[in-house]
Amino acid sequence: MTMPTLASGQPDILQEMVFGKTPAASEAAAWSDGLFMMITWFSIFFFVLLMGLMVYFTIKYRRRPGVPAQPSPHHNTLLEIFWTVVPSSSMLVMFVLGFWGYSYKIVSPDNAMELRIQGMKWSWVATYPNGATSPETQALSKVVDTENNIVTQGKQYPIFYIPEDTDVKLSMMATDVIHSFWIPEFRTKMDVVPNRFTGYGFHTPKITPNDSYVHQETGEVMSGRDMWIFCAEYCGDDHSRMAATLRVVSREVYDQKMTEWGVQLSPIDAGEKIWKQVCASCHQIDGTKLVGPTWNSVANADGQFGYGYAAELTDGTTVMRDANYYRESILDPNAKIVKGFAPAMVSYQGILSDEDIDNVIAFIQSISDLDPNAGENTESTEESESQAEESAGSES
Amino acid sequence: MSTLDAHAHHDEGSYLSGPPGMMARIWQWATTVDHKKIGVMYLFAVLTMFFIGGMAAMAVRYDLLDPIRTQTVETLNAAGDLETTTITTGESLKEIMSGLGMGSNLTESQIYNRTFTLHGAVMVFMFIVPSIPASLGNFFLPIMLGAKDVAFPRLNLMSWYIYVFGCLFGIMSILLGGVDTGWTFYTPYSTSTDADHWRVVLMVMAAFILGFSSILTGLNFVVTVHKLRAPGMGWFDMPLMIWALYATSIIQVLATPVIGITLLLLVFERLMHIGIFDPAMGGDPVLYQHFFWFYSHPVVYVMILPAMGIISEILAVHSRKHIFGYRAIAFSSLGIAGVSFLVWGHHIFTAMGELAAILFSGLTFLVAIPTAIKVFNWIATLYKGSIVINTSMCYALMFLFTFSIGGLTGLPLATLATDLHLHDSYYVVAHFHYVMMGGTVIAFMGGIHHWWPKMFGKMFNEKGAMLGMALVFIGFNVTFFTQFFLGTQGMPRRYANYVDEFQTLHEISTYGSWILLAGFLVHLVVFVVSLLAGKKAPANPWGGLTLEWECESPPIEHNFHHEPIVKHGPYDFETVVPPHCDPKEFPLPENGGNH
Numbered sequence: 001m002t003m004p005t006l007a008s009g010q011p012d013i014l015q016e017m018v019f020g021k022t023p024a025a026s027e028a029a030a031w032s033d034g035l036f037m038m039i040t041w042f043s044i045f046f047f048v049l050l051m052g053l054m055v056y057f058t059i060k061y062r063r064r065p066g067v068p069a070q071p072s073p074h075h076n077t078l079l080e081i082f083w084t085v086v087p088s089s090s091m092l093v094m095f096v097l098g099f100w101g102y103s104y105k106i107v108s109p110d111n112a113m114e115l116r117i118q119g120m121k122w123s124w125v126a127t128y129p130n131g132a133t134s135p136e137t138q139a140l141s142k143v144v145d146t147e148n149n150i151v152t153q154g155k156q157y158p159i160f161y162i163p164e165d166t167d168v169k170l171s172m173m174a175t176d177v178i179h180s181f182w183i184p185e186f187r188t189k190m191d192v193v194p195n196r197f198t199g200y201g202f203h204t205p206k207i208t209p210n211d212s213y214v215h216q217e218t219g220e221v222m223s224g225r226d227m228w229i230f231c232a233e234y235c236g237d238d239h240s241r242m243a244a245t246l247r248v249v250s251r252e253v254y255d256q257k258m259t260e261w262g263v264q265l266s267p268i269d270a271g272e273k274i275w276k277q278v279c280a281s282c283h284q285i286d287g288t289k290l291v292g293p294t295w296n297s298v299a300n301a302d303g304q305f306g307y308g309y310a311a312e313l314t315d316g317t318t319v320m321r322d323a324n325y326y327r328e329s330i331l332d333p334n335a336k337i338v339k340g341f342a343p344a345m346v347s348y349q350g351i352l353s354d355e356d357i358d359n360v361i362a363f364i365q366s367i368s369d370l371d372p373n374a375g376e377n378t379e380s381t382e383e384s385e386s387q388a389e390e391s392a393g394s395e396s
Numbered sequence: 397m398s399t400l401d402a403h404a405h406h407d408e409g410s411y412l413s414g415p416p417g418m419m420a421r422i423w424q425w426a427t428t429v430d431h432k433k434i435g436v437m438y439l440f441a442v443l444t445m446f447f448i449g450g451m452a453a454m455a456v457r458y459d460l461l462d463p464i465r466t467q468t469v470e471t472l473n474a475a476g477d478l479e480t481t482t483i484t485t486g487e488s489l490k491e492i493m494s495g496l497g498m499g500s501n502l503t504e505s506q507i508y509n510r511t512f513t514l515h516g517a518v519m520v521f522m523f524i525v526p527s528i529p530a531s532l533g534n535f536f537l538p539i540m541l542g543a544k545d546v547a548f549p550r551l552n553l554m555s556w557y558i559y560v561f562g563c564l565f566g567i568m569s570i571l572l573g574g575v576d577t578g579w580t581f582y583t584p585y586s587t588s589t590d591a592d593h594w595r596v597v598l599m600v601m602a603a604f605i606l607g608f609s610s611i612l613t614g615l616n617f618v619v620t621v622h623k624l625r626a627p628g629m630g631w632f633d634m635p636l637m638i639w640a641l642y643a644t645s646i647i648q649v650l651a652t653p654v655i656g657i658t659l660l661l662l663v664f665e666r667l668m669h670i671g672i673f674d675p676a677m678g679g680d681p682v683l684y685q686h687f688f689w690f691y692s693h694p695v696v697y698v699m700i701l702p703a704m705g706i707i708s709e710i711l712a713v714h715s716r717k718h719i720f721g722y723r724a725i726a727f728s729s730l731g732i733a734g735v736s737f738l739v740w741g742h743h744i745f746t747a748m749g750e751l752a753a754i755l756f757s758g759l760t761f762l763v764a765i766p767t768a769i770k771v772f773n774w775i776a777t778l779y780k781g782s783i784v785i786n787t788s789m790c791y792a793l794m795f796l797f798t799f800s801i802g803g804l805t806g807l808p809l810a811t812l813a814t815d816l817h818l819h820d821s822y823y824v825v826a827h828f829h830y831v832m833m834g835g836t837v838i839a840f841m842g843g844i845h846h847w848w849p850k851m852f853g854k855m856f857n858e859k860g861a862m863l864g865m866a867l868v869f870i871g872f873n874v875t876f877f878t879q880f881f882l883g884t885q886g887m888p889r890r891y892a893n894y895v896d897e898f899q900t901l902h903e904i905s906t907y908g909s910w911i912l913l914a915g916f917l918v919h920l921v922v923f924v925v926s927l928l929a930g931k932k933a934p935a936n937p938w939g940g941l942t943l944e945w946e947c948e949s950p951p952i953e954h955n956f957h958h959e960p961i962v963k964h965g966p967y968d969f970e971t972v973v974p975p976h977c978d979p980k981e982f983p984l985p986e987n988g989g990n991h
Contacts, residue, residue, distance in 0.1 A: 020885035021897065032813045036884075039811060043804035050775055054796055057778035061715070062785065068985040069716040069782040071970045079776075080721055080769070087768045091761040094811050099754055101813025106750065140895065154465055177585040178681055180746060180820060184886030187817035191747040193682060194584065195675035198747075200816075228895065232746075232820040232888040234578050236585060237505050240891035291503060342501065346588070 014040070025185035025227060025248075026203045028104045032187050035097055042090065105188050108201020112167035115160070117199075119172065119179035119192040121346065122238035122281040124229065126160040132261035134160055135273040138216035138245060158277060159216070159245045160229070163254040164207045170199040175351045180233035183246055189232050204248050213247065224249040237291050237344060238281050271363025274356055282345065285367050292345060293338050296367045308370030312339045326361050410853060410950040429549035430953060434556050435535030436851065439844075441556075442527045445563060446837075449518035450916070455511045457875070457909040459489040460902045463893045464504040508892035509576040516579030521603045522563050524836055525695060528702035529648075530559070530613055532843050533641050535851060537617055539944040539951060540635050542626025542960040547619040555612035562605035569598035578890060580692070581659075583673035583684040587666050597663055604659045607652045610698075614648030617641055626943065628962035632726070635942045635966040636719060639726040640705025643733040647694045647701075651737070655691035658684065682747050689740035697736040699832060701729055703839030704770060707792050710846050711774050713940045714789040715781030716982065718967040721773040728766035735763045742810060746819050753812060760810040767803055771796065787861040788938075791842030794869050798834025802827060805880065823883025829876045841868070841919070848923075849937050853950040854930030860922040867915030874908025935976040942966045946975045 024030040116127040139153030182189035211225040231242035287297035333345035671677025741756030808814040936945040
């Protein structure tokens with residue numbers, strides 16, 4: 001579809017104020033910014049006109065003692081028809097342009113790459129066409145103070161890699177409550193609803209020499225473009241922390257990631273990946289108390305957390321944290337509530353497979369200092385890696 | 397009416413006078429069927445809820461000034477080992493709350509979510525829906541029609557008790573720990589959160605009960621307008637405030653039952669696990685949103701139409717002009733009421749199919765047209781007037797300013813392409829605060845100042861009130877104008893926390909909220925001083941021509957000494973000397989009334 005041009009190449013000062021440091025990432029997004037600015041200029045014109053008249057009348061016709069108001073007509077049919085028709089026709093134009101821009105944003109070509117998005121309290125998971133999911137995360141705000149050797153970082157968020165200059169189609173579903181997948185730089189969001197697929201498409205931008213991001217682990221400046229993804233539909237406690245990064249990279253980097261992530265992981269690594277994607281918004285592994293208990297800590301006032309340690313429950317009883325305890329807590333979270341916590345977790349029955357749960361428990365075991373498999377880790381990892389190679393070989 | 401009756405009526409005291417003794421006075425007020433007393437009781441009740449909702453808003457803004465951020469810090473210690481510690485920065489709403497003995501077992505986000513829900517639910521269900529109709533409407537609708545009371549005075553008292561009962565349910569839910577669903581109660585979140593508690597059910601029931609109060613008031617007003625107009629008052633001789641309240645009442649009677657049904661279904665699902673909205677039980681979560689907005693969009697006009705009525709009255713009286721385009725304003729009230737039932741879908745553009753979205757976008761633009769016409773008419777009314785600058789007039793002019801911004805910023809939300817970006821962002825938050833607060837609350841403030849001398853028989857300190865007005869104007873715009881930019885730059889709503897780039901704008905917004913609070917506190921002081929030591933108000937301080945200015949300030953129990961007979965229109969300032977007024981103060985133009 002050819003679209004009438006609304007966006008000029010160079011955004012004016014007002015447009016920069018309005019959209020700040022989040023330039024439109026696609027032609028459709030830039031087009032909608034142009035439409036927004038057009039409506040804004042229209043609004044400013046009428047607002048200034050009306051307020052100008054109001055202030056002018058208020059000053060010119062201010063009350064003077066003993067001076068009556070001057071009579072004027074109580075209505076004027078021609079004038080009234082005029083100011084009904086002008087806004088009506090302007091709004092017809094806005095409606096039609098809005099409809100065009102909507103199709104421009106929502107519809108994606110048939111051959112677009114499909115990214116499956118799963119929304120859950122309070123994280124996003126993206127599944128690629130080859131079945132892989134992204135294990136990479138980055139901190140909300142990482143500050144490196146090299147002088148004093150201090151690194152500060154907030155919560156970890158997943159990074160979704162997508163190739164540049166490609167049509168992408170999102171196919172989204174929620175597992176618990178309604179979420180909304182908003183990429184501000186594509187100027188589009190759509191609700192993510194349980195038991196229903198929703199979605200939209202966008203064309204990723206080409207990477208320019210100015211586009212760069214700082215790699216979350218190495219600190220290296222790489223070529224690519226990071227964008228925020230936010231949940232825009234209120235979904236509970238950590239709604240404001242349900243974010244992710246969309247990272248547009250070159251086709252080569254993307255292909256390389258796909259090959260890397262397509263390989264099967266060891267149970268512990270797979271468990272860690274699930275933890276980062278699903279569990280980390282409520283369960284930390286460094287002793288921090290979030291909505292849910294930490295999975296590992298040294299003894300403190302709250303007691304000791306982690307695999308192999310006893311847990312005091314709200315009903316006063318004590319239970320051993322073993323594999324069955326963790327399995328029950330994942331499938332029926334409200335059966336046993338640790339003292340000091342609210343029953344806030346939903347069941348992951350049907351969301352995590354049995355294998356996923358085994359992997360998560362393997363990961364929980366591995367980070368505890370009471371890990372029953374301590375010392376066998378290296379061996380088992382090698383084993384599973386060789387298995388993975390075998391299965392990869394058999395598939396191809 | 398015999399002379400004897402008329403004489404007896406002359407001895408009546410003001411409606412505010414009562415038997416001696418505190419208990420007797422309280423009993424008199426608690427059992428009154430006088431629409432004026434009920435109006436004053438409503439005014440007190442809704443302003444109390446406005447205070448509670450406002451404090452919740454201040455807490456929300458305080459949290460967003462510098463929200464809690466938990467970070468891990470890695471440092472190299474002297475031995476060269478990596479040490480990991482967790483640090484927390486930011487202003488803590490939690491500290492304030494636990495200082496008040498609340499929410500000690502909740503996280504910062506959980507406290508924030510309960511606070512913004514409290515703000516929304518209290519402001520929508522307990523303040524803004526009943527605000528103007530139930531307080532000023534109750535007081536002035538019968539008087540402006542020349543009636544002694546509303547058509548069903550006992551029903552009127554009942555609606556007040558139902559309102560208080562509903563508010564108690566809501567407050568009980570808050571005291572038990574609060575609700576974190578948002579005032580919209582979207583499923584399946586609302587049917588699954590806090591599964592072991594009754595709080596959500598209590599809050600939903602509060603909204604359900606409050607609905608009945610709203611329906612009864614609406615029903616009462618419709619019948620009163622139809623049956624109790626004074627002799628000589630045809631439909632087009634009614635003040636525009638009455639037209640606005642009439643249109644409002646129709647919406648209240650027709651739309652409120654739908655929210656009642658919806659909320660009941662929600663309670664059934666929560667308590668009896670009947671699958672209506674929850675997909676896990678075979679329901680449809682988006683169906684809830686359709687039901688909910690089928691009420692909650694029309695109710696936006698329950699909030700704004702009475703405000704528009706007040707503005708028509710204030711602008712005409714204080715500029716001494718016949719309202720421009722009386723019929724256009726009257727019909728646009730009805731037009732807005734009608735179209736308001738067809739546009740609910742624009743709240744859920746991102747959750748519906750393409751065809752529905754396109755249809756609702758088109759219908760939404762329709763509702764903008766009568767609104768625009770009203771604004772044009774109001775500004776045209778000022779032309780060649782004799783405009784006095786006082787508090788209520790300033791509030792009316794402020795309404796034109798903020799409401800126009802509110803209306804115009806709605807255009808990109810009705811436009812589908814741009815709405816996909818702005819939906820559920822701070823842009824929407826700013827937009828509806830410009831309409832609800834900049835529209836309804838500002839007009840309510842103007843109306844209270846306009847009718848204060850009539851209601852309580854006391855004048856207020858004009859300079860103090862003007863100071864309050866100026867602070868409210870500045871504070872309001874600083875608070876909410878910044879939020880448009882937050883929204884366009886990507887800040888989602890209902891966030892307890894945000895990424896660093898939004899901090900500056902959030903800080904400005906919070907500072908604005910403090911100015912706004914200062915403005916309202918100044919008004920509170922001015923009102924209390926007026927009640928305690930205000931100068932006695934004349935019967936018609938502003939030179940109004942509608943019937944309330946014919947009775948005394950404050951009015952006698954039966955409003956009028958004689959049944960009024962309407963001989964002139966409500967806005968015939970060019971030909972009629974206002975009652976109880978010195979013609980020198982409000983002179984008539986020579987050659988007036990030739991139109």
